[in-house]
Amino acid sequence: xxxxxxxxxxxxxxxxxxxxxxxxxxxxxxxxxxxxxxxxxxxxxxxxxxxxxxxxxxxxxxxxxxxxxxxxxxxxxxxxxxxxxxxxxxxxxxxxxxxxxxxxxxxxxxxxxxxxxxxxxxxxxxxxxxxxxxxxxxxxxxxxxxxxxxxxxxxxxxxxxxxxxxxxxxxxxxxxxxxxxxxxxxxxxxxxxxxxxxxxxxxxxxxxx
Amino acid sequence: xxxxxxxxxxxxxxxxxxxxxxxxxxxxxxxxxxxxxxxxxxxxxxxxxxxxxxxxxxxxxxxxxxxxxxxxxxxxxxxxxxxxxxxxxxxxxxxxxxxxxxxxxxxxxxxxxxxxxxxxxxxxxxxxxxxxxxxxxxxxxxxxxxxxxxxxxxxxxxxxxxxxxxxxxxxxxxxxxxxxxxxxxxxxxxxxxxxxxxxxxxxxxxxxx
Numbered sequence: 001x002x003x004x005x006x007x008x009x010x011x012x013x014x015x016x017x018x019x020x021x022x023x024x025x026x027x028x029x030x031x032x033x034x035x036x037x038x039x040x041x042x043x044x045x046x047x048x049x050x051x052x053x054x055x056x057x058x059x060x061x062x063x064x065x066x067x068x069x070x071x072x073x074x075x076x077x078x079x080x081x082x083x084x085x086x087x088x089x090x091x092x093x094x095x096x097x098x099x100x101x102x103x104x105x106x107x108x109x110x111x112x113x114x115x116x117x118x119x120x121x122x123x124x125x126x127x128x129x130x131x132x133x134x135x136x137x138x139x140x141x142x143x144x145x146x147x148x149x150x151x152x153x154x155x156x157x158x159x160x161x162x163x164x165x166x167x168x169x170x171x172x173x174x175x176x177x178x179x180x181x182x183x184x185x186x187x188x189x190x191x192x193x194x195x196x197x198x199x200x201x202x203x204x205x206x207x208x209x
Numbered sequence: 210x211x212x213x214x215x216x217x218x219x220x221x222x223x224x225x226x227x228x229x230x231x232x233x234x235x236x237x238x239x240x241x242x243x244x245x246x247x248x249x250x251x252x253x254x255x256x257x258x259x260x261x262x263x264x265x266x267x268x269x270x271x272x273x274x275x276x277x278x279x280x281x282x283x284x285x286x287x288x289x290x291x292x293x294x295x296x297x298x299x300x301x302x303x304x305x306x307x308x309x310x311x312x313x314x315x316x317x318x319x320x321x322x323x324x325x326x327x328x329x330x331x332x333x334x335x336x337x338x339x340x341x342x343x344x345x346x347x348x349x350x351x352x353x354x355x356x357x358x359x360x361x362x363x364x365x366x367x368x369x370x371x372x373x374x375x376x377x378x379x380x381x382x383x384x385x386x387x388x389x390x391x392x393x394x395x396x397x398x399x400x401x402x403x404x405x406x407x408x409x410x411x412x413x414x415x416x417x418x
Contacts, residue, residue: 033295044287045289047254047289047290048291078253080254081256082258089338091341092345094352095341095347095348100243104258121304129307137384166404181401181403182402183401184402188395189392190297190394193297193392207392
Protein backbone atom coordinates (compact mmCIF):
# COMPACT_ATOMS: atom_id res chain seq x y z
CA UNK A 1 0.00 0.00 0.00
CA UNK A 2 1.40 3.37 -0.93
CA UNK A 3 1.08 6.90 0.37
CA UNK A 4 -0.94 9.05 -2.06
CA UNK A 5 0.32 12.59 -1.63
CA UNK A 6 -2.09 15.51 -1.52
CA UNK A 7 -0.79 19.01 -2.32
CA UNK A 8 -0.20 19.53 1.41
CA UNK A 9 1.63 16.25 1.96
CA UNK A 10 3.73 16.48 -1.19
CA UNK A 11 7.35 16.82 -0.14
CA UNK A 12 8.89 19.71 -2.03
CA UNK A 13 12.47 19.54 -0.82
CA UNK A 14 14.80 16.54 -0.99
CA UNK A 15 12.56 14.37 -3.14
CA UNK A 16 15.30 11.70 -3.23
CA UNK A 17 14.55 11.13 0.46
CA UNK A 18 10.82 10.59 0.08
CA UNK A 19 9.40 7.17 0.92
CA UNK A 20 6.01 6.26 -0.45
CA UNK A 21 5.58 2.88 1.22
CA UNK A 22 2.94 2.99 3.93
CA UNK A 23 4.80 0.29 5.86
CA UNK A 24 7.69 2.73 6.36
CA UNK A 25 5.25 5.29 7.77
CA UNK A 26 3.99 2.69 10.22
CA UNK A 27 7.52 1.67 11.25
CA UNK A 28 8.53 5.27 11.94
CA UNK A 29 5.42 5.92 14.02
CA UNK A 30 5.76 2.65 15.91
CA UNK A 31 9.40 3.35 16.78
CA UNK A 32 8.65 6.66 18.53
CA UNK A 33 7.24 7.59 21.93
CA UNK A 34 6.24 11.23 21.48
CA UNK A 35 5.00 13.12 18.47
CA UNK A 36 5.00 16.87 18.03
CA UNK A 37 1.42 18.06 17.63
CA UNK A 38 0.89 21.48 16.05
CA UNK A 39 -2.32 23.52 15.99
CA UNK A 40 -3.13 27.15 15.26
CA UNK A 41 -4.23 29.23 18.25
CA UNK A 42 -5.27 32.85 17.59
CA UNK A 43 -3.43 32.78 14.28
CA UNK A 44 -0.13 31.63 15.73
CA UNK A 45 1.28 28.10 15.74
CA UNK A 46 1.60 26.07 18.92
CA UNK A 47 3.56 22.82 18.92
CA UNK A 48 3.76 20.52 21.95
CA UNK A 49 5.15 17.03 22.57
CA UNK A 50 2.26 14.60 22.83
CA UNK A 51 1.84 10.89 23.49
CA UNK A 52 0.40 8.73 20.76
CA UNK A 53 -0.28 5.21 19.56
CA UNK A 54 -1.17 3.67 16.22
CA UNK A 55 -3.84 1.17 15.26
CA UNK A 56 -3.83 0.43 11.54
CA UNK A 57 -4.15 3.75 9.77
CA UNK A 58 -5.41 5.64 12.80
CA UNK A 59 -3.13 7.63 15.07
CA UNK A 60 -4.47 8.13 18.58
CA UNK A 61 -3.34 11.30 20.36
CA UNK A 62 -3.48 11.59 24.06
CA UNK A 63 -3.27 14.47 26.47
CA UNK A 64 -4.96 16.28 29.28
CA UNK A 65 -8.40 17.66 28.49
CA UNK A 66 -6.92 21.03 29.50
CA UNK A 67 -3.90 21.10 27.18
CA UNK A 68 -4.30 23.86 24.62
CA UNK A 69 -3.26 21.83 21.61
CA UNK A 70 -5.59 18.99 22.55
CA UNK A 71 -8.45 21.40 23.23
CA UNK A 72 -8.11 23.13 19.86
CA UNK A 73 -7.69 19.80 18.08
CA UNK A 74 -10.78 18.42 19.85
CA UNK A 75 -12.75 21.38 18.53
CA UNK A 76 -11.91 20.43 14.95
CA UNK A 77 -8.93 22.66 14.24
CA UNK A 78 -6.58 21.26 11.58
CA UNK A 79 -3.54 19.57 13.08
CA UNK A 80 -0.10 18.58 11.92
CA UNK A 81 1.83 15.81 13.65
CA UNK A 82 5.51 15.00 13.22
CA UNK A 83 7.52 12.03 14.48
CA UNK A 84 11.26 12.20 13.93
CA UNK A 85 14.15 9.84 14.68
CA UNK A 86 17.73 11.07 14.39
CA UNK A 87 19.89 8.08 13.42
CA UNK A 88 23.24 9.78 13.14
CA UNK A 89 25.30 12.85 12.39
CA UNK A 90 26.73 12.97 8.89
CA UNK A 91 30.22 14.50 8.88
CA UNK A 92 31.12 15.79 5.42
CA UNK A 93 34.33 17.20 3.94
CA UNK A 94 32.58 20.57 3.73
CA UNK A 95 30.49 22.20 6.43
CA UNK A 96 27.79 22.73 3.75
CA UNK A 97 27.23 18.98 3.28
CA UNK A 98 27.07 18.15 6.96
CA UNK A 99 23.72 16.51 7.59
CA UNK A 100 21.80 14.06 9.71
CA UNK A 101 20.55 10.59 9.02
CA UNK A 102 16.93 10.51 10.07
CA UNK A 103 13.48 9.05 9.62
CA UNK A 104 10.65 11.54 9.61
CA UNK A 105 6.88 11.23 9.29
CA UNK A 106 4.48 14.18 9.00
CA UNK A 107 0.70 13.79 9.12
CA UNK A 108 -1.92 16.43 8.26
CA UNK A 109 -5.58 16.24 9.06
CA UNK A 110 -8.42 16.94 11.42
CA UNK A 111 -8.58 14.84 14.57
CA UNK A 112 -11.85 13.63 16.01
CA UNK A 113 -12.68 12.27 19.46
CA UNK A 114 -11.94 8.57 19.53
CA UNK A 115 -15.14 6.61 18.97
CA UNK A 116 -14.09 4.05 21.58
CA UNK A 117 -11.91 5.88 24.17
CA UNK A 118 -11.14 2.70 26.10
CA UNK A 119 -9.85 0.96 22.97
CA UNK A 120 -7.84 4.09 22.14
CA UNK A 121 -6.33 4.16 25.64
CA UNK A 122 -5.41 0.51 25.30
CA UNK A 123 -3.57 1.33 22.05
CA UNK A 124 -1.85 4.31 23.69
CA UNK A 125 -0.86 2.35 26.80
CA UNK A 126 0.46 -0.58 24.78
CA UNK A 127 2.44 1.81 22.57
CA UNK A 128 4.05 3.51 25.56
CA UNK A 129 4.47 0.39 27.67
CA UNK A 130 3.80 -2.90 25.88
CA UNK A 131 2.18 -5.37 28.27
CA UNK A 132 0.98 -2.74 30.73
CA UNK A 133 -2.68 -2.85 29.72
CA UNK A 134 -3.01 -6.38 31.07
CA UNK A 135 -0.56 -5.88 33.95
CA UNK A 136 -1.68 -2.58 35.50
CA UNK A 137 -5.04 -1.46 36.80
CA UNK A 138 -7.30 -0.38 33.93
CA UNK A 139 -8.77 3.13 33.77
CA UNK A 140 -11.66 3.93 36.09
CA UNK A 141 -14.64 5.85 34.63
CA UNK A 142 -13.49 9.14 36.23
CA UNK A 143 -10.00 8.60 34.71
CA UNK A 144 -11.48 7.96 31.28
CA UNK A 145 -13.48 11.18 31.64
CA UNK A 146 -10.33 13.20 32.45
CA UNK A 147 -8.46 12.08 29.34
CA UNK A 148 -8.92 13.51 25.86
CA UNK A 149 -8.21 10.88 23.24
CA UNK A 150 -8.31 11.97 19.62
CA UNK A 151 -8.15 9.90 16.46
CA UNK A 152 -6.27 11.18 13.42
CA UNK A 153 -6.51 9.39 10.11
CA UNK A 154 -3.15 8.63 8.49
CA UNK A 155 -4.47 9.34 4.97
CA UNK A 156 -2.51 12.52 4.44
CA UNK A 157 1.05 11.68 5.42
CA UNK A 158 4.55 12.07 4.10
CA UNK A 159 7.76 10.28 4.99
CA UNK A 160 11.37 11.28 4.51
CA UNK A 161 14.37 9.10 5.26
CA UNK A 162 18.07 9.86 4.94
CA UNK A 163 20.62 7.07 5.30
CA UNK A 164 24.22 6.53 4.29
CA UNK A 165 27.41 8.53 3.90
CA UNK A 166 27.81 12.25 3.16
CA UNK A 167 27.14 13.56 -0.35
CA UNK A 168 30.33 15.55 -0.76
CA UNK A 169 31.40 17.51 -3.83
CA UNK A 170 33.93 15.64 -5.95
CA UNK A 171 36.52 18.39 -5.51
CA UNK A 172 36.33 18.01 -1.72
CA UNK A 173 36.68 14.22 -1.97
CA UNK A 174 39.75 14.62 -4.17
CA UNK A 175 41.28 17.26 -1.89
CA UNK A 176 41.06 14.65 0.89
CA UNK A 177 41.79 17.13 3.66
CA UNK A 178 38.88 16.40 5.99
CA UNK A 179 37.46 13.23 7.50
CA UNK A 180 34.00 12.20 6.40
CA UNK A 181 31.61 9.61 7.73
CA UNK A 182 28.64 8.95 9.94
CA UNK A 183 28.47 8.94 13.72
CA UNK A 184 25.47 6.73 14.47
CA UNK A 185 23.04 7.66 17.23
CA UNK A 186 20.51 5.35 18.75
CA UNK A 187 18.14 5.20 21.70
CA UNK A 188 18.86 2.46 24.24
CA UNK A 189 16.94 1.32 27.29
CA UNK A 190 18.68 1.35 30.65
CA UNK A 191 18.15 -0.97 33.60
CA UNK A 192 14.67 -0.72 35.15
CA UNK A 193 14.49 1.48 38.27
CA UNK A 194 11.86 -0.16 40.48
CA UNK A 195 9.47 1.94 42.56
CA UNK A 196 7.79 -1.21 43.79
CA UNK A 197 9.03 -4.21 45.76
CA UNK A 198 7.54 -6.60 43.21
CA UNK A 199 9.96 -8.35 40.84
CA UNK A 200 10.45 -6.61 37.50
CA UNK A 201 7.92 -8.37 35.25
CA UNK A 202 8.86 -9.99 31.92
CA UNK A 203 7.14 -7.34 29.77
CA UNK A 204 9.47 -4.71 31.25
CA UNK A 205 12.59 -6.91 31.45
CA UNK A 206 12.31 -8.02 27.83
CA UNK A 207 12.12 -4.44 26.60
CA UNK A 208 15.28 -3.45 28.47
CA UNK A 209 17.30 -6.33 26.99
CA UNK B 210 18.42 34.50 35.02
CA UNK B 211 14.83 33.37 34.91
CA UNK B 212 12.24 32.81 32.22
CA UNK B 213 9.55 35.50 32.37
CA UNK B 214 6.39 33.90 31.02
CA UNK B 215 4.12 35.80 28.66
CA UNK B 216 0.47 34.69 28.33
CA UNK B 217 1.52 32.50 25.39
CA UNK B 218 4.47 30.87 27.14
CA UNK B 219 2.67 30.34 30.44
CA UNK B 220 2.36 26.61 31.00
CA UNK B 221 -1.23 25.83 31.90
CA UNK B 222 -0.99 22.12 32.54
CA UNK B 223 1.31 20.33 34.94
CA UNK B 224 2.63 23.44 36.68
CA UNK B 225 4.65 21.23 39.04
CA UNK B 226 6.81 20.35 36.05
CA UNK B 227 7.59 23.90 35.02
CA UNK B 228 11.18 25.09 35.22
CA UNK B 229 11.86 28.80 35.27
CA UNK B 230 15.65 28.72 35.23
CA UNK B 231 17.02 29.92 31.90
CA UNK B 232 20.04 27.60 32.35
CA UNK B 233 17.67 24.60 32.11
CA UNK B 234 16.27 25.97 28.84
CA UNK B 235 19.80 26.27 27.49
CA UNK B 236 20.72 22.73 28.61
CA UNK B 237 17.65 21.22 26.93
CA UNK B 238 18.34 23.06 23.68
CA UNK B 239 22.04 22.21 23.74
CA UNK B 240 21.31 18.51 24.28
CA UNK B 241 19.18 18.15 21.13
CA UNK B 242 19.96 17.86 17.43
CA UNK B 243 16.62 18.67 15.79
CA UNK B 244 13.81 20.94 16.84
CA UNK B 245 10.25 20.83 15.57
CA UNK B 246 9.47 24.12 13.84
CA UNK B 247 5.79 25.01 13.39
CA UNK B 248 4.35 27.74 11.20
CA UNK B 249 0.88 28.50 9.86
CA UNK B 250 0.43 28.02 6.10
CA UNK B 251 -2.96 28.97 4.61
CA UNK B 252 -4.55 28.76 8.05
CA UNK B 253 -3.32 25.25 8.80
CA UNK B 254 -0.33 24.26 10.93
CA UNK B 255 2.81 22.76 9.42
CA UNK B 256 5.48 21.26 11.65
CA UNK B 257 8.79 19.96 10.34
CA UNK B 258 12.02 18.72 11.94
CA UNK B 259 14.67 21.40 11.56
CA UNK B 260 18.33 21.77 12.46
CA UNK B 261 19.30 24.43 14.97
CA UNK B 262 22.03 25.82 17.15
CA UNK B 263 22.11 28.20 20.10
CA UNK B 264 24.28 31.23 20.82
CA UNK B 265 23.39 32.88 24.12
CA UNK B 266 19.69 33.66 23.94
CA UNK B 267 19.44 33.34 20.18
CA UNK B 268 18.33 30.14 18.48
CA UNK B 269 19.52 29.79 14.89
CA UNK B 270 17.30 27.75 12.59
CA UNK B 271 18.63 26.26 9.45
CA UNK B 272 17.02 24.82 6.37
CA UNK B 273 16.83 24.96 2.63
CA UNK B 274 15.67 28.28 1.19
CA UNK B 275 12.89 26.24 -0.45
CA UNK B 276 11.46 24.52 2.65
CA UNK B 277 7.96 25.78 3.31
CA UNK B 278 8.36 26.30 7.05
CA UNK B 279 11.63 28.21 6.55
CA UNK B 280 10.10 30.28 3.75
CA UNK B 281 7.08 31.31 5.83
CA UNK B 282 9.25 31.95 8.87
CA UNK B 283 11.63 34.07 6.76
CA UNK B 284 8.66 36.18 5.69
CA UNK B 285 7.90 37.05 9.31
CA UNK B 286 5.21 34.49 10.17
CA UNK B 287 5.04 33.66 13.88
CA UNK B 288 6.82 30.42 14.71
CA UNK B 289 6.78 27.91 17.53
CA UNK B 290 9.75 25.66 18.16
CA UNK B 291 9.83 22.60 20.42
CA UNK B 292 12.78 20.50 21.55
CA UNK B 293 11.93 17.35 23.51
CA UNK B 294 14.01 14.64 25.14
CA UNK B 295 12.35 11.45 26.34
CA UNK B 296 14.34 10.16 29.31
CA UNK B 297 12.29 7.13 30.22
CA UNK B 298 8.95 5.37 30.36
CA UNK B 299 7.18 5.60 33.71
CA UNK B 300 5.36 2.35 34.52
CA UNK B 301 2.63 2.95 37.10
CA UNK B 302 0.35 0.60 39.04
CA UNK B 303 -2.55 1.99 36.98
CA UNK B 304 -2.60 2.57 33.24
CA UNK B 305 -3.86 6.11 34.00
CA UNK B 306 -0.64 7.12 35.78
CA UNK B 307 1.68 5.72 33.13
CA UNK B 308 3.83 8.58 31.93
CA UNK B 309 7.17 9.58 30.48
CA UNK B 310 10.15 11.28 32.02
CA UNK B 311 11.11 14.07 29.69
CA UNK B 312 12.67 17.48 29.24
CA UNK B 313 10.78 19.83 26.96
CA UNK B 314 11.39 23.38 25.75
CA UNK B 315 8.92 25.41 23.69
CA UNK B 316 9.79 28.80 22.17
CA UNK B 317 7.39 31.31 20.59
CA UNK B 318 8.36 34.26 18.48
CA UNK B 319 9.09 35.73 15.10
CA UNK B 320 12.32 34.68 13.45
CA UNK B 321 14.44 37.09 11.45
CA UNK B 322 17.20 36.45 8.93
CA UNK B 323 20.48 36.04 10.81
CA UNK B 324 22.41 39.32 10.74
CA UNK B 325 25.67 37.44 10.22
CA UNK B 326 24.85 34.22 8.29
CA UNK B 327 28.41 32.95 8.45
CA UNK B 328 28.47 33.27 12.25
CA UNK B 329 25.08 31.58 12.40
CA UNK B 330 26.30 28.70 10.22
CA UNK B 331 29.31 28.34 12.46
CA UNK B 332 26.98 28.02 15.47
CA UNK B 333 24.78 25.52 13.61
CA UNK B 334 27.73 23.44 12.40
CA UNK B 335 29.34 23.38 15.84
CA UNK B 336 26.02 22.37 17.39
CA UNK B 337 25.55 19.48 14.96
CA UNK B 338 29.20 18.43 14.80
CA UNK B 339 31.47 20.08 17.38
CA UNK B 340 34.91 20.68 15.86
CA UNK B 341 33.73 20.50 12.25
CA UNK B 342 33.85 24.23 11.56
CA UNK B 343 37.64 24.23 11.88
CA UNK B 344 38.10 20.74 10.41
CA UNK B 345 35.95 20.80 7.26
CA UNK B 346 35.91 23.17 4.31
CA UNK B 347 34.02 26.36 5.19
CA UNK B 348 30.97 27.47 3.17
CA UNK B 349 31.61 29.00 -0.25
CA UNK B 350 29.65 32.17 -1.17
CA UNK B 351 27.22 30.18 -3.37
CA UNK B 352 26.63 27.75 -0.47
CA UNK B 353 25.95 30.62 1.92
CA UNK B 354 23.46 32.00 -0.62
CA UNK B 355 21.59 28.67 -0.81
CA UNK B 356 21.04 28.42 2.93
CA UNK B 357 18.35 30.22 4.89
CA UNK B 358 19.50 30.92 8.42
CA UNK B 359 17.02 32.47 10.78
CA UNK B 360 17.49 33.86 14.27
CA UNK B 361 14.82 33.40 16.93
CA UNK B 362 15.08 35.19 20.23
CA UNK B 363 14.64 32.95 23.27
CA UNK B 364 12.69 35.59 25.21
CA UNK B 365 9.37 33.80 25.07
CA UNK B 366 10.09 30.25 26.16
CA UNK B 367 8.73 27.66 28.54
CA UNK B 368 10.31 24.54 29.95
CA UNK B 369 8.78 21.42 31.43
CA UNK B 370 10.66 18.58 33.05
CA UNK B 371 9.40 15.34 34.54
CA UNK B 372 11.71 13.11 36.54
CA UNK B 373 11.34 10.36 39.09
CA UNK B 374 8.98 7.52 39.88
CA UNK B 375 5.27 7.20 39.04
CA UNK B 376 2.69 9.20 40.97
CA UNK B 377 0.34 6.38 41.78
CA UNK B 378 -2.84 6.60 43.82
CA UNK B 379 -2.38 5.39 47.40
CA UNK B 380 -4.98 2.66 46.95
CA UNK B 381 -3.02 1.22 44.03
CA UNK B 382 0.25 1.31 46.01
CA UNK B 383 -1.43 -0.52 48.88
CA UNK B 384 -3.02 -3.08 46.57
CA UNK B 385 0.52 -3.90 45.41
CA UNK B 386 -0.65 -5.96 42.44
CA UNK B 387 1.36 -4.30 39.66
CA UNK B 388 5.02 -3.44 39.24
CA UNK B 389 5.92 0.22 39.10
CA UNK B 390 9.10 1.99 38.15
CA UNK B 391 11.00 3.75 35.42
CA UNK B 392 12.62 2.26 32.35
CA UNK B 393 15.30 4.80 31.43
CA UNK B 394 15.92 5.70 27.81
CA UNK B 395 18.97 7.51 26.53
CA UNK B 396 20.63 8.35 23.24
CA UNK B 397 24.08 6.83 22.71
CA UNK B 398 26.64 7.32 19.97
CA UNK B 399 27.83 4.31 18.01
CA UNK B 400 31.23 3.69 16.47
CA UNK B 401 32.09 6.13 13.66
CA UNK B 402 31.44 4.76 10.13
CA UNK B 403 34.20 6.29 7.97
CA UNK B 404 33.48 7.37 4.40
CA UNK B 405 37.05 8.61 4.07
CA UNK B 406 40.42 6.87 4.35
CA UNK B 407 41.66 9.50 6.79
CA UNK B 408 41.94 8.50 10.43
CA UNK B 409 38.89 9.36 12.55
CA UNK B 410 39.83 12.75 14.02
CA UNK B 411 39.78 13.48 17.78
CA UNK B 412 36.69 15.74 17.61
CA UNK B 413 34.67 12.80 16.28
CA UNK B 414 36.32 10.09 18.40
CA UNK B 415 35.85 12.01 21.64
CA UNK B 416 32.13 12.43 20.98
CA UNK B 417 31.63 8.71 20.40
CA UNK B 418 33.35 7.74 23.68
